[in-house]
Amino acid sequence: MQDEKLLIKKCLKHDEKALSELYNNFSGKMYGICLRYAKNKMDADDLLHDGFLKVLKNLQAYRGEGSFEGWMRRIMVNTAINFYRKKSSHYDSDIEDAYDLSDSSFDNALSQISTNELLELIQDLPDGYRLVFNMFVIEGYKHREIAEILNISENTSKSQLLKAKITLKKNLEIKYKITENVNR
DSSP states (O other): OOOHHHHHHHHHTTOHHHHHHHHHHHHHHHHHHHHHHOSSHHHHHHHHHHHHHHHHHTGGGOOSOSOHHHHHHHHHHHHHHHHHHHHOSOOOOOOOOOOOOOOHHHHHHHHHSOHHHHHHHHHTSOHHHHHHHIIIIISOOOHHHHHHHHTOOHHHHHHHHHHHHHHHHHHHHHHTTOOSOOOO
C-alpha cells in the first residue's frame, strides 16, 4: 500500500486508482465490522456500501490524528447503528430473570466453535441485543455511551446486553446439545 497520507490526498482528488486501492485495502476489515452488526450478508453489504460512501464524502474531515483505520471503523459502526436505529423505533427494557452465564459447558462450547459460527449466532440476535452486544463487547463502549448513542437508558443497555448473552448461551446449548441446565 502506498503511503496512507498520499493515498488519502489522491482520493480527495477523485483519483480512481487511489479510490480503488483505498477500498481494496480496507473493505475486508470494514466488512467484518458490518457483518457483526448486520442481521444477514445482504444488510452487511448495504452497510459496507453506505459506510464507504460516508467515508469518501467525509474524507476531507480526517485530520490525520489517530489511525485512519480507526476513523473508518467509527464511521462503519455509526452507519450500522443508524441503520438499525431507523429500523427499530424502540427497545425492550424488561429484564429477564438473571442467569448465571459462567459455567463450564458454555465456556467449553464457546471455545470449540469457529469465528464464523459465532458470527452466525450473533447475527441471529434481535437488532437491539446485537447492537448493544457489539458496542459493549466488541467495540468497548460503556453503557452510558451506548445509551447516549442509541437514545436509550443505561438500564436498557444493560438489559439488552444481558438478554444478548442469555440468548447466545441458549442458542449455543441448543446447537451443541449441552445437557447441563441453565442456572436460574
